[in-house]
Amino acid sequence: MTVPIPKRQNLQRSFHVGGSVAVITVGLPARGKTHVSRSLCRYIRWLGVPTRVFSVGNYRRERLGYLPNDWFNESNAEAVAVRDEISQECLQDAIDWLRNRGQMAIYDGNNVTDERRKAIYDELVENGIQPLFIEFICTKPEVVNGNIRSVKISSPDYVGWDPEEAVKDYKERIKRHEALYQTMTDTSLPFVKLMNVGEKIIVNNVSGYLQSRILHYLTNLHITPRTIYFARTGTARDESSYKIDAELSPDGFMYARQLKDFLTSYRQQRYGAENKQRKLTVWTSTRKKARQTVQPFVEAGYTVRQHSALMQLNPGELNGMSPEEIKAKFPEEAALAAENPYRHRYPRAESYHDLASRLESVIMELEREKNDVLIIAHETVLRCLYAYVFDRPDREIPSLSIPRACLIEITPSAYGCKEARMEIDGAMPTPTKSANWIQPKTKRR
Secondary structure: OOOOOOOOOOOOOOOOOOOOEEEEEEOOOOOOHHHHHHHHHHHHHHOOOOEEEEEHHHHHHHHHOOOOHHHHOOOOHHHHHHHHHHHHHHHHHHHHHHHHOOOEEEEEOOOOOHHHHHHHHHHHHHOOOEEEEEEEEOOOHHHHHHHHHHOHHHOHHHOOOOHHHHHHHHHHHHHHHHOOOOOOOOOOOOEEEEEOOOOEEEEEOOOOHHHHHHHHHHOOOOOOOOOEEEEEOOOEOOOOOOOOOOOEOHHHHHHHHHHHHHHHHHHHHHHHHHHHOOOEEEEEOOOHHHHHHOHHHHHOOOEEEEOHHHOOOOOHHHOOOOHHHHHHHOHHHHHHHHHOOOOOOOOOOOOHHHHHHHOHHHHHHHHHOOOEEEEEEOHHHHHHHHHHHOOOOHHHHHHOOOOOOEEEEEEEEOOEEEEEEEEOOOOOOOOOOOEEEEOOOOOOO
């Protein structure tokens, strides 16, 4: 008797996280809470865990708009009552979301008093949710001032403000919170103290799989301003074959030189005298066409690193086949791929899901890197990395557009990422060409 072979299943990423987790931020304004909250949310979602940020500041702005500093004075009883009501509404929404469909919520607020933190802890535990507090402590005034100027005055609170007036206003707001601030000392609570955004970490009473992943991420995180560039490798002599590992074509070699010249000119034009202090590291894969594409950067003295994880999607038995040939030889597989192009795996091949999982080590190193970074890789790799940076749903990854003719510049910040796409045509680049503002997305993965 012939036993039918079951169809292969496309398994989703799943983790045993021991129930729902709520991360509660603690600290004075301009200490990096919002930046880390959004970055952490993006990373945990990348792991396949439904995660969402609940920002008290956003709730306040949506309901009340801009508020004068007197509104943050504890002697203003009416203001205190309204702010407490909004904070509680935000917390309740986080709890409701965790109880219905979420697995991790990040409650982004100041939460500077012991009384407030204990109340949050009790309410979460009562609802069967594991709390984890992250306290942000900064002892360097220059870091706080830099954060105010680079992040806070560009927040929705200060749209249209004179920059110096915005800085003055925000510093007054910080003073209001300083009078109430109590650092975390209750060792019965699970907490992480993040000193100077990663310079030192103190851990207390933290356990569980998901909490350990959070801690691992925090040890690699920083808020140093930097720029990330994406560029595709040059064209190879045989683009259709993965197994051959062909060298660059004549056009590919020309593209490699143009890419180096273009980026060098662009950075000199944009940063001027500062360009010498802004180090650029180039990352690529171990494939022959990737190594040859970065060769002009090697000759120009740039630091180049090769990562085997940056190798393109392995096509398996589809190697060298056209879309028409694939449909003819693997009609059922092609139909399954059309239904779920992100998770479907062809025979002996990788799915985009497999590739995304393989890239986790690169993502962690990217978070740790403080220099500017140029990643030169195959479009399948850049699609995954682009989706991570911009927090795009995984279902969109296979169709993301990464043209070979474009250099993509990405500037991360606390409230989103600025993206510019510039044509690599050998001409003098224009810094503002094709620039647009990409707000962080909140869709579940």
